[in-house]
Amino acid sequence: MQPTPAPGTAGLEAAITTDALVIGAGPVGLFQVFQLGLLNIQAHVVDALPFPGGQCTQLYGDKPIYDIPAIPVCTAAELAQQLHTQAAVFQPHYHWADCVQHITPQPDSRLQVQTRNGLNFLARTVFITAGAGAFVPRTLKLDGLAAFEGTQVFYQSAPDTPPSGAVLVIGGDVDAVQRAVDLARAGHTGITLSHRRDQFDAPAALLAEMRALVATGHLALCIGLPTELRIEAPSLSALGFARAQGGTQWVNATRVEAYLGVSPTLSPLTQWGIDLERKAVRIDTATGATSLPGVFAAGDVASYPGKKKLIVCGFHEACMAAYGAQAYLWPGQNFPLQYTSSSTHLLQLLGVGSPR
Ligand SMILES: Cc1cc2nc3c(=O)[nH]c(=O)nc-3n(C[C@H](O)[C@H](O)[C@H](O)COP(=O)(O)OP(=O)(O)OC[C@H]3O[C@@H](n4cnc5c(N)ncnc54)[C@H](O)[C@@H]3O)c2cc1C
Structure with missing residues (x-):
């Protein structure tokens, strides 16, 4: 921006x-x-x-x-x-x-x-x-994340350049699921789909494909809300998700694509x-x-x-x-x-x- x-x-x-x-x-x-x-x-x-x-x-x-x-x-x-x-x-x-x-x-x-x-x-x-x-676009409310908008963090659209590292796709609707499936299907590794609950709003065939990619290890799933970020200066390297049982689950992310609606x-x-x-x-x-x-x-x-x-x-x-x-x-x-x-x-x- x-x-x-x-x-x-x-x-x-x-x-x-x-x-x-x-x-x-x-x-x-x-x-x-x-x-x-x-x-x-x-x-x-x-x-x-x-x-x-x-x-x-x-x-x-x-x-x-x-x-x-x-x-x-x-x-x-x-x-x-x-x-x-x-x-x-x-x-x-x-x-x-x-x-x-x-x-x-x-x-x-x-x-x-x-x-x-x-x-x-x-x-x-x-x-x-x-x-x-x-x-x-609705944005993620995480202290410090806005500084990476347009370089590592994107809302509602993907950059034209293909990802070169781990990608964290956030959202529960068809746009998020489709994007995660497309990346995994294209052979990119290190792709994680994250949503606040394990329920997604997308067509049944797409959901079945997403679950199959998760089952075969081509796509990771992270259920929860991001609460913190990790920076390896000058870059964003991961987002942390609060675990229900306590502690933080870190998900590597050289790029975050969030589809949270507008x-x-x-x-x-x-x-x-x-x-x-x-x-x-x-x-x-x-x-x-x-x-x-x-x-x-x-x-x-x-x-x-x-x-x-x-x-x-x-x-x-x-x-x-x-x-x-x-x-x-x-x-x-x-x-x-x-x-x-x-x-x-x-x-x-x-x-x-x-x-x-
Ligand atoms: C669920 C639902 C059902 C409805 N059903 C009906 C119906 O049956 N009959 C009926 O008559 N009405 C209905 N309405 C209301 C109707 O949709 C609105 O009256 C109509 O959309 C208003 O049109 P508009 O062009 O004034 O504004 P909008 O449709 O709101 O369009 C405004 C546009 O301006 C853009 N914009 C605003 N500010 C800026 C800015 N600073 N820079 C750039 N772009 C900007 C926005 O992005 C948006 O695209 C319904 C509304 C809803 C939510």
Whole structure:
């Protein structure tokens, strides 16, 4: 993980300039991109997750949804996929697995937006569609372990380079079990799978393969929670697990890969100098505008009297925010409302020819 430069200090000449920056590619952020596209405003999009859909994909992808207009039923993952496809016509630039950390207003009224991975944008408008917050990996709470993050300790993903020593895979779901099995199957030695209890949430065939690898000594199993670490300076060399009968079981680890799931955090948002109420962004419902000029919000993160955290409400808010941004970007200009069913201009933007 790279450090984020302090706000306002990153080189502005290296900035990506854009008319709109959308923070969050959940269902509302994806529809925000589409609504902006209809108004000829192209967007860059940043999301902490490595894929589109926000809560729909991360939390309940397989579940059916019944309250999307004109779609009697679809799964949450299908909805996210369709929204992603619908927005694609406007060729948004996506920046996955990155997190917006700072928004700093500039003297020329643009907004400097900086991310954890070092991206630096100069945006004329910003759309906060951050939902319940940035989905970030849950981490192991062990004193001193954070110093090895990105070099020997990894969360929710494996580094591209193959392991050269002992690997400790931590977690109880399919990602952890699959990773441990893959490493053992590929012939790597010194692989240990660890979980707090001897119950794993993975398909039966995968579990059977994991147990067989354990039985034949190709994979070690360690049940318990890590409580301490051993450092052979300058490297991490092992994690210690408290034994039920007392004492510590040490597991060698030149690399730790932990798959503990993700959880949402709104903490970056609280630093942006925007009026909040109960951890949500207060908006003007007529325009989607927040208290910071040029910054708009929609979806679960938006707050106003009577707000409902429903996808359909977020879609409406995204539409209003797009029109709010159009009026902000081109003040005093009159833009007649156009229909996608009949406007030659919109059909050209959508790349679907003339009205029938
Ligand atoms: C189990 C469950 C079932 C549900 N069922 C329904 C239903 O049937 N019908 C319905 O209408 N609603 C349902 N909902 C609610 C619905 O999922 C939410 O209203 C919807 O996901 C909100 O969309 P959003 O785009 O505003 O936010 P989210 O879906 O939360 O997406 C926000 C995205 O922003 C990203 N993000 C946040 N901050 C940052 C940052 N600083 N930098 C980078 N990225 C960031 C996050 O990683 C995330 O991907 C359900 C919710 C749950 C949990």
